[in-house]
Amino acid sequence: MKKKQKRKIGAHPGAVVFTGNRKVEKISIHYLEYNEATVNSQDLDNQSITSFHEPVDNLIQWYDVRGLHDTALIEEFGRVFNVHPLALEDVADTQQRPKLDEYPGGIFITIRALRFIAAERRVESEHIALYMGPAYVLSFQENEVDCFNGVRERILAGKGRIRKRQADYLVYALMDAVIDQYYTLIDEVEEAIEALEKKILENPDNTIKSEIHSLKQEMLLVRRSIAPLREVVTAFDRLEGQLVTDATAFFIRDLRDHIIQIVDLVETYRDMLNSLHDLYLSELSYRMNNVMQVLTVISTIFIPLSFLAGVYGMNFDYMPELHWRYSYFILLAFMTLVVVGMLSYFRRKRWF
Amino acid sequence: MKKKQKRKIGAHPGAVVFTGNRKVEKISIHYLEYNEATVNSQDLDNQSITSFHEPVDNLIQWYDVRGLHDTALIEEFGRVFNVHPLALEDVADTQQRPKLDEYPGGIFITIRALRFIAAERRVESEHIALYMGPAYVLSFQENEVDCFNGVRERILAGKGRIRKRQADYLVYALMDAVIDQYYTLIDEVEEAIEALEKKILENPDNTIKSEIHSLKQEMLLVRRSIAPLREVVTAFDRLEGQLVTDATAFFIRDLRDHIIQIVDLVETYRDMLNSLHDLYLSELSYRMNNVMQVLTVISTIFIPLSFLAGVYGMNFDYMPELHWRYSYFILLAFMTLVVVGMLSYFRRKRWF
Amino acid sequence: MKKKQKRKIGAHPGAVVFTGNRKVEKISIHYLEYNEATVNSQDLDNQSITSFHEPVDNLIQWYDVRGLHDTALIEEFGRVFNVHPLALEDVADTQQRPKLDEYPGGIFITIRALRFIAAERRVESEHIALYMGPAYVLSFQENEVDCFNGVRERILAGKGRIRKRQADYLVYALMDAVIDQYYTLIDEVEEAIEALEKKILENPDNTIKSEIHSLKQEMLLVRRSIAPLREVVTAFDRLEGQLVTDATAFFIRDLRDHIIQIVDLVETYRDMLNSLHDLYLSELSYRMNNVMQVLTVISTIFIPLSFLAGVYGMNFDYMPELHWRYSYFILLAFMTLVVVGMLSYFRRKRWF
């Protein structure tokens, strides 16, 4: 089996190289055009994007591509919509960090969709790229799970204010859809942490240490995917010119609040996981202490007694105590006394 | 039992969705209008807010709502007072992080009231939203405990300078009332930490590790609820225009000092709890060391002696020592010597 | 016994409420007026402050109050010198964080005096408030220990440049006197740390872990009391207008250097204490290792030998070795061999 190419290395700048695993069988392109009055939706094939025409009647055009392995298609989009080669390069690079680049004629945004696979305590990360021109939006998703379904339905149904707004609001709505999913992730991580906490205190078994560890690793990944979004949204908010309208600004600021809250929560969960590791180590130390106390109590009581029994099991010819009438019983009584004394001593020291 | 919806996921932006647990049975609305000369207080029902009239005679109007589950009521407030949809959305979202948003025509502030339930070592957090227009203030509390009682009494009694000031001073007074309660929380946490510290040094039992852990988690929550307030108050201080008067600025700056002091204390308590965890681990290690020393002293003394006793308990036909007259007493004397020697050796090594 | 009120909770803003423990029996007020030519010193009673007169001949007036529990007196000062209510509130709040507030007509500064009680490894913290008007300075100390004695003597003796300067230089001198004491604290903490370090390496007894812990807690308190001073002095340096003269600026900058150096040292000591805790844990682990090695050496040598002795102490009718002539001596020789072999093995593994 061929190993996936994780990163584009050695190609010349601007080369469109698909990195990562191919996650879809066949690339699908969905086209939607709408304004306040009309809406029109259709699936395209690879050829039809060449028939791009300037939108009329304030129509907003949205091309949604699922699957990124066909670099020729991406380059065709670049040619038709006049996208900068470096933006095209980043569309195909699935390891891309979230960022916003301003090119003449368009805004390019990458963002990562995250899903928590609770069974494997693993976060699945998907690369999503958005390109906004004056009256069109291109969106590229890595696999077939459609992050943007809610937005598409709102447009088709004419719900909310989306049909009345410009392309910038559509980009906002798409980003909002991705970021909204983070809350699901956050809730599931919180549940996983609470479950771990309960397990440590009740039954700290062999798997906990690797579970804490892998959850920590995943939170590192999540933070790396989310933290740069703050800058992206701040840059989006500060964009000047005709591309972004004033009415959308309040919504972008709201988005920024959401991201800050999520980054905050991710940081909190990292601290919680560190604290959980501390708790686990305390628990191990505490149990070790208990085990050692049991061992010490048993040994301290019986080793000296065994020694005494050993003494009177010796075979010397001349051991006067052996021949006394009550020495056996005296010894037994003495041993009982020793046991009782030691137990009360250990009890006082709270060793059991 | 239905699980609470923790976060609003998937709804369109600006949708007013109640999240969290419903904490009150019936929503209550309290209305207060005052100026320096007059004051008028009454309880409203849901319908009466529609009869809002522009205030006359410099009257300040204060609507205080307790209970957030009736989203229709919140939307009605929004319609009457012309509140931005995104602000209404945040009124109903009980997981909201403290923030200040400036909308045309009004300032929207969210803040969290915190109470420490000492018995459960748990912090209870309540979402509070404030909306300030030119001469009115809307306040929304999540449950029936009234954070604002002191302010209401000061207005009714005409104490202090509150009746002489504008709506901005009322907002300041409401925020001050919430922040004042943090000091109670701080004092109780400090007492809990001191109690834990004493317990670790005197009797580090099974519960301590989870108590430190849960107190740490709660401090994370507290910090998350308080830290953003710094920015809120700074933004409040920097608001320009007619909404905020100069005379209130000194008070807002004072509020900011309080918040910085509280955040400082929360950070200090986090450091203290980390130090407490270190202390607990040291204590466990120290006790383990003591236990092991006892075990080692006992074993090191008696295992060799038992061996000696075992040797003379062997049944070989030809063991000359067995038949000597004083060999038993010589052996006992030798054993005593060994015990005394070892004890003085361990004493010198300070093992007991 | 009534518990001290640690923080002012629930009072209206600007209320002068004394918090903390009352540390002096009777409040004393000391008055000093001076210019380059004359100096005049006297003790006042509570009534005489009302006879405040505008200073003549460039006289600087200094009122020094020791004891803060008489809030009526503080309010009287406020009335006479026209001090803002929020400043008065902070005079009486002994938990106040260092800060500088600029009010119309005066500068208000709070600062904390710190003393290290070496015997209890505890830092005592005192609240000090300064208020500077055009030609007068009010100073409020919490207890009878006079931090400002050196300054008073320099004024009375006419030493240095203090008699030639304005009120701002007096404020500088008072702050310098308090900050100078921090160096004493710093030296004593350094000595305590060095003593602890020596004790850990030589004789890590039961008290060390709590000593490290309490020193850490105290350093947290110290940092919290000192760190905000950087901002205070920076703000003092940046004050514009007639209150602060150019000639004092170099001295204030020097003060800032001192505070930065002290904060630096406090941070260093915190790192040292953390490192000390690490050292202590290493020491415990190392000793545990040693103890366990002793136990293991003893057990590993004697438990198998005891087993051998036990075997030949069995009472089977038919055990041929028991009846051979030299088997006892052969066994003894074999046992000696085993001991020597094991000892050399452990020696090679450096276990003792």
Place this chain on the structure above:
Amino acid sequence: MKKKQKRKIGAHPGAVVFTGNRKVEKISIHYLEYNEATVNSQDLDNQSITSFHEPVDNLIQWYDVRGLHDTALIEEFGRVFNVHPLALEDVADTQQRPKLDEYPGGIFITIRALRFIAAERRVESEHIALYMGPAYVLSFQENEVDCFNGVRERILAGKGRIRKRQADYLVYALMDAVIDQYYTLIDEVEEAIEALEKKILENPDNTIKSEIHSLKQEMLLVRRSIAPLREVVTAFDRLEGQLVTDATAFFIRDLRDHIIQIVDLVETYRDMLNSLHDLYLSELSYRMNNVMQVLTVISTIFIPLSFLAGVYGMNFDYMPELHWRYSYFILLAFMTLVVVGMLSYFRRKRWF
């Protein structure tokens, strides 16, 4: 063997002193001149650089030197191309931190090439210096491995846009070639971390602790070599004047994104390695716990039983139990009962 001189100490400022190990036998100089139409490549000897002539026809000149121990050659370059002495000093200092210095007439950049030697878990670091004049670029590499081969081939083949651009694009392309290699390093480190993680959970042997440690050390080195590049590229982006053209700016910004992503990853790997160390300690503690539980179970069962056997091995004349008919069997039954009881007790405590 003479020890390498690690750092230039004591020489006067601007002295060109070679530090580090000599990594090449013979210095090689490669010369390339190109414009959109023509390209010309040749190897030079030390003398021929003096025949430098001002480029004609928009030709870009690129001198690539491999090997830095010939300080006379470096000084000759300095004389011919009028390079500032401090830049020449930094060319020969192989310990140089990445930086960009702007001199009149040229830009000087140093950067470090990194390679991960997986077998030794060691990162090899090479010092690379670039100097850009109006229409020429000087590059200095420490050893014979050619980092710039890809760029040279693109120029010779006329691929991409490099032949159409100015000297600034060549510098960009050279930096991009070095930074591209970091991704290889990153991938190999990630694999090493994953391998370590697997090994800890499956078979934590003696080498792991030093492997984690040395990987941590290497990541410190890597971070130290990469982190300053952010400032370098930011400074490159902000250069004004004729040296850098507008068309290159997008590419430099892209380079900056790459570096931020790499620094991000390096930070993440450091966190991962810390987490790995925690995991390793947990694993050791967990195994220790298991070992101690086995020891305690065995000791707790057999030490009391041995004592019992010892008692009935004593040789007292009067021990009535010895003479009863079934006492042996009763004792065996009792012992069996004790074993079963203890085993079920330990089972309930989950000790095995």
Place this chain on the structure above:
Amino acid sequence: MKKKQKRKIGAHPGAVVFTGNRKVEKISIHYLEYNEATVNSQDLDNQSITSFHEPVDNLIQWYDVRGLHDTALIEEFGRVFNVHPLALEDVADTQQRPKLDEYPGGIFITIRALRFIAAERRVESEHIALYMGPAYVLSFQENEVDCFNGVRERILAGKGRIRKRQADYLVYALMDAVIDQYYTLIDEVEEAIEALEKKILENPDNTIKSEIHSLKQEMLLVRRSIAPLREVVTAFDRLEGQLVTDATAFFIRDLRDHIIQIVDLVETYRDMLNSLHDLYLSELSYRMNNVMQVLTVISTIFIPLSFLAGVYGMNFDYMPELHWRYSYFILLAFMTLVVVGMLSYFRRKRWF
């Protein structure tokens, strides 16, 4: 023996008080005046500094004082060269943190020379003060080791560019001489760390933990002495006016790069030492695990066997096995089987 006065406490601001240990017997003053053409060097006595004359012919004057305990001499310098009292105070304060103060008429700089005493793993720190006027430089060293010898020789020999430049270049050269020595320190610390690392993995003896600890403490001291230099050199670079010439700016910027690199390295070494401590704890834990496994293997094998031997050493009248013909050999065979079984079990668990 009188304890050294570590810090100046209680003196009035501007008082010149010598703190620290007196390190030289007799103060020596060296005088050097030079311009591009001439150079003149002589040793002065305390009186001759009063005969200061304004330099002619662009002569640069350099007074170098070794030994700081004669505060009268320092005050005399202050009087002759018109130095601000606060600068004089800092000349005599050997605990001074590096800083740059700009006074009317001169620049005052303090810096610390550091030497690593490898044998004691201790860093020796020396206080150095520089004062620069329009055409003269005063330098004050704490002891007789001359940090500035290289600079003096370059001036006397006329090497480099120093004779052609102004006083600012001399100050740069003096600072460069001190900072150059840090590289020696850095190299020696690196060697000490590598030696420790090797020792931990090969033979972690009793001294390591205190060696790590003391090296950590020293690095804290080093960082505290070096880190503020960044600000000093930045301030030096930003000085405006006639005191600093443009030509020196490139050299100061180079100095700043050196300091950033050194601070970077010091931070890296701190991280390395922390990692070393982790390694040491892992090593201890790992060895402890090994020791416990040996103990457990031995105990688990022989304690049950000893019990068996004990059973057949009992003296019951009726024990049928004792009288069977082959029971002894059967028992021996059974015991051998148990030993073999357990060994293979432990082998499978990799306990030895």
